[in-house]
Amino acid sequence: MFYYSTNAQAPLATLKKAVQKGLAEDRGLYMPQRLPSLSAQFLGSMKNLSLSEIGFQVARAFFGEDVEETALRRIVDETLCFPIPLREVEKNIYALELFHGPTLAFKDVGARFMARMLQYFRHAEGDGRTVNVLVATSGDTGSAVANGFLGVEGVRVFVLYPKGGVSPIQECQFTTLGKNITAIEVDGVFDDCQALVKSAFMDAELNQHMVLTSANSINVARFLPQSFYYFHAIAQLQQLGFDGNEVVCCVPSGNFGNLCSALFGHKMGLPMKRFIAANNENDTFFRYLQSGVYEPKHSVATIANAMDVGDPSNFARIYELYGKDVDAIRANISALRYSDEEISETMCQCMQQTGYILDPHGACGYRALKESLRRDEVGFFLETAHPAKFRDTVQRITGHEVPIPERLQAFMQGTKQSIACQKDFEAFKDLLLRT
Numbered sequence: 001m002f003y004y005s006t007n008a009q010a011p012l013a014t015l016k017k018a019v020q021k022g023l024a025e026d027r028g029l030y031m032p033q034r035l036p037s038l039s040a041q042f043l044g045s046m047k048n049l050s051l052s053e054i055g056f057q058v059a060r061a062f063f064g065e066d067v068e069e070t071a072l073r074r075i076v077d078e079t080l081c082f083p084i085p086l087r088e089v090e091k092n093i094y095a096l097e098l099f100h101g102p103t104l105a106f107k108d109v110g111a112r113f114m115a116r117m118l119q120y121f122r123h124a125e126g127d128g129r130t131v132n133v134l135v136a137t138s139g140d141t142g143s144a145v146a147n148g149f150l151g152v153e154g155v156r157v158f159v160l161y162p163k164g165g166v167s168p169i170q171e172c173q174f175t176t177l178g179k180n181i182t183a184i185e186v187d188g189v190f191d192d193c194q195a196l197v198k199s200a201f202m203d204a205e206l207n208q209h210m211v212l213t214s215a216n217s218i219n220v221a222r223f224l225p226q227s228f229y230y231f232h233a234i235a236q237l238q239q240l241g242f243d244g245n246e247v248v249c250c251v252p253s254g255n256f257g258n259l260c261s262a263l264f265g266h267k268m269g270l271p272m273k274r275f276i277a278a279n280n281e282n283d284t285f286f287r288y289l290q291s292g293v294y295e296p297k298h299s300v301a302t303i304a305n306a307m308d309v310g311d312p313s314n315f316a317r318i319y320e321l322y323g324k325d326v327d328a329i330r331a332n333i334s335a336l337r338y339s340d341e342e343i344s345e346t347m348c349q350c351m352q353q354t355g356y357i358l359d360p361h362g363a364c365g366y367r368a369l370k371e372s373l374r375r376d377e378v379g380f381f382l383e384t385a386h387p388a389k390f391r392d393t394v395q396r397i398t399g400h401e402v403p404i405p406e407r408l409q410a411f412m413q414g415t416k417q418s419i420a421c422q423k424d425f426e427a428f429k430d431l432l433l434r435t
């Protein structure tokens with residue numbers, strides 16, 4: 001399979017190149033040249049298959065031409081090493097709990113998959129060069145990537161995060177690891193971190209000096225594997241007796257990698273009725289659906305900070321996937337947005353009415369689904385992080401004590417180590433060249 005750039009000005013890339021480069025030469029995002037289809041037999045028997053078997057079948061459709069089968073199966077098994085249960089919150093509304101992984105957020109799936117894919121290319125193709133992974137984070141990406149890549153030989157990870165912009169628990173998860181993980185504290189906001197990473201990929205001198213790639217959801221090895229759990233969610237709903245074609249899926253969205261992987265699944269034949277993108281006040285996609293004009297803006301800080309993205313990078317992929325046609329997008333996807341106040345209100349109401357504790361991101365998803373679900377539909381929203389990851393916020397808003405899971409406690413005992421950096425590119429480049 002070859003990958004083309006959404007900007008259409010770069011040569012086609014192999015999977016290895018797309019994973020090792022992250023972003024294409026023309027700053028576009030890589031897209032698979034074909035949408036692989038899944039057999040009717042697989043789609044028909046899905047409800048009887050395990051998460052790992054479903055993951056493998058979907059992975060094979062995307063990567064089967066480029067990764068040897070037994071290796072691919074191992075990569076999938078090592079990625080899907082934790083359960084992804086679908087929990088009923090109230091009648092016809094389910095939460096897909098993606099937070100049972102090592103760092104308690106959905107990004108563990110993509111990060112683990114991508115780390116193992118890089119390792120595979122290193123061994124299978126005898127390419128001994130060190131790959132440097134740059135990742136900009138508003139909190140959750142950094143921890144998932146750092147942990148997914150920790151100790152992976154031949155890979156160094158640089159995590160860029162906004163000073164004062166991530167919660168103490170999140171910060172511990174990528175600043176205390178050491179080994180091949182370096183944390184960089186940028187004097188700016190998340191968009192500045194993302195801009196530094198993008199500029200680094202475009203800098204000729206840096207690229208001559210080192211192999212650089214991205215582990216943000218611009219990387220195909222990070223976002224495509226996220227489609228696995230949508231198949232599994234539908235399989236679980238089918239098992240409960242629902243028909244995929246009545247299912248509405250609601251995704252709390254920031255950079256839109258997660259929603260985008262669901263849309264790929266749908267285009268590959270996964271039965272689903274429609275999608276909802278839930279936004280916080282960073283509502284670029286919501287406004288796009290209304291006006292038909294894509295107008296990015298600076299991100300604003302909210303209590304659902306992993307969604308504080310003003311210019312979602314995967315918009316380019318969604319646009320491409322729907323033939324650059326806003327009406328085709330509107331026919332399949334709607335969007336809703338919520339203020340911090342509405343998010344808080346939702347967290348309290350849901351807890352009081354159902355006993356389910358939402359984190360601020362999942363709260364956007366739950367509310368958007370609840371507000372727009374029709375009687376003849378069943379829906380699930382993604383609970384993208386464990387409420388303990390946003391413990392202070394959740395406790396303050398709901399007044400309910402959230403215990404810290406052991407896995408999180410372990411991180412908090414480490415010592416914080418990070419390098420301070422200005423938000424201008426020259427400072428960042430110097431730092432990379434020196435380390």
Ligand SMILES: *Cc1c(COP(=O)(O)O)cnc(C)c1O
Pocket residue numbers: 105106107140141217252253254255256257258259306307361384385
């Ligand atoms: C990253 C993240 C999101 C947003 O996901 P995208 O793929 O960037 O849209 C939502 N919730 C949580 C908890 C996250 O960590």
